[in-house]
Every structure is written in C-alpha cells, then in structure tokens.
Amino acid sequence: MHRRAMLLGGATGVLGAGGYLWWQGQGSPAVETASDLLPFQPANAQETASGDLPEVIEMSKGNPDAAVTLIEYASFTCPHCRSFHQNVYPQLEANYIEPGLINFIYREVYFDRYGLWAGMMARCGGPLRYFGIVDLIYENQAEWTQGSPAEVAENLRRIGRTAGLTNEELDACMTDAAMAEAMIANYEANIEVHDIPGTPAFVLNDELHGNMNFDALSDLIDAELEAAG
Numbered sequence: 184m185h186r187r188a189m190l191l192g193g194a195t196g197v198l199g200a201g202g203y204l205w206w207q208g209q210g211s212p213a214v215e216t217a218s219d220l221l222p223f224q225p226a227n228a229q230e231t232a233s234g235d236l237p238e239v240i241e242m243s244k245g246n247p248d249a250a251v252t253l254i255e256y257a258s259f260t261c262p263h264c265r266s267f268h269q270n271v272y273p274q275l276e277a278n279y280i281e282p283g284l285i286n287f288i289y290r291e292v293y294f295d296r297y298g299l300w301a302g303m304m305a306r307c308g309g310p311l312r313y314f315g316i317v318d319l320i321y322e323n324q325a326e327w328t329q330g331s332p333a334e335v336a337e338n339l340r341r342i343g344r345t346a347g348l349t350n351e352e353l354d355a356c357m358t359d360a361a362m363a364e365a366m367i368a369n370y371e372a373n374i375e376v377h378d379i380p381g382t383p384a385f386v387l388n389d390e391l392h393g394n395m396n397f398d399a400l401s402d403l404i405d406a407e408l409e410a411a412g
C-alpha cells in the first residue's frame with residue numbers, strides 16, 4: 184500500500200503549512216506560493232487569494248441517486264492504485280457502475296507533485312473526458328513518471344494530446360496556480376473527513392476500507408445493496 188506516513192517523511196514531498204506542497208528534492212527551495220507547485224511557470228502567473236479559489240468538480244460515474252456510494256481515494260503515482268484500475272475497476276464498472284447500481288466517486292490524493300500535475304492534466308478535459316484520461320494515466324504510469332520534472336511534465340502533456348487536448352488547453356491547465364491551490368485545499372478537506380491510511384482506500388456508505396480484490400469489494404457492495412432494499 185502507498186503509505187501516507189512514509190511519503191510525508193520521505194524525499195518526494197510533504198504537506199506544508201497553508202495547504203501548499205513542500206518539495207524536498209535535492210536543492211529544491213521551500214514552496215511559498217501556489218505558482219511554485221506548477222510544472223510550468225507562465226510569464227504572467229498571478230496568485231489568487233484563498234477565498235477566491237475556483238471550484239474543484241467532484242468526479243463521479245454511475246447513478247448519483249443510488250442508495251450505495253463508493254468513494255475511491257487514489258494517487259496517480261501509486262502502483263497499487265494502478266493495479267486496482269487495471270484489474271479490479273473494469274469489473275466494478277461493468278457490474279455496478281454502468282448498470283447504475285452505485286454512485287462511484289473518484290478523489291485524487293496528492294502525495295507528491297507528479298500526482299498533482301497528473302490531476303491537473305486529467306481535469307483539462309472536463310468531466311466528460313476525465314475518466315478516459317485517468318485510464319491513460321494509469322496505463323502509462325511506469326513510463327510517464329520517469330525522468331526529470333521537465334520530462335515528467337512533457338510526458339503528461341503527451342498523454343493529454345493522446346486524449347485529444349490541444350497544447351493551448353494543456354498550457355492553460357498546467358499553469359493555473361489558483362486551480363492547483365484549490366485542488367490541494369479540496370484534498371486536505373476530504374482527508375479531514377476520511378483519514379485514509381494509504382492508497383487506494385475506499386469509503387462505502389461512510390465505512391472506510393483498504394485495498395482489496397474484486398470478490399471482496401463485490402461482497403461488501405452486495406451487502407449494502409441488500410440492506411438498502
């Protein structure tokens with residue numbers, strides 16, 4: 184499991200005061216502003232006061248009125264999250280999400296800057312293209328996470344172009360300091376509610392669960408569906 188305690192004390196990054204990510208790479212300065220979070224620095228980047236942050240859309244699939252809600256907390260750089268999305272999620276989608284039996288909500292976890300960048304890129308396509316881009320991010324995780332920060336950023340842009348996004352759209356999304364700050368604030372608010380021990384983690388009708396295979400997850404969902412009548 185991708186353990187939060189390990190990563191928060193490690194070399195990839197920690198959450199610092201004020202909701203920013205504090206990178207601990209060699210020679211990296213402390214992060215003081217939202218624009219410091221970005222993979223690219225626009226010439227006219229402007230900071231946005233916390234009270235004026237943009238909305239971070241909740242990404243969901245299935246039936247929003249279903250009696251059963253499943254929330255997944257996942258990091259785009261987590262190998263166990265990739266495994267879940269390759270091996271378990273397709274069965275979950277076919278058996279429960281597409282038939283409208285559950286409401287599925289995907290919430291991004293930012294244990295490192297690359298996970299944040301991937302989330303910014305995935306949201307470039309809006310809700311309609313979001314989950315398709317998520318699939319591409321996980322399918323190519325072993326490749327796009329390699330190299331220098333500049334190379335990782337370009338790898339993500341390449342995935343975005345594969346999904347049909349233009350360079351202009353990607354530039355706008357990946358230089359949006361206000362959205363980066365809003366996404367981190369949203370993440371921090373979510374984990375205040377659900378204190379996840381690592382990723383992937385699942386909240387099924389307000390009950391927190393760890394990573395599991397499809398059979399175990401299916402048993403839990405079926406029990407909730409039966410209880411709901």
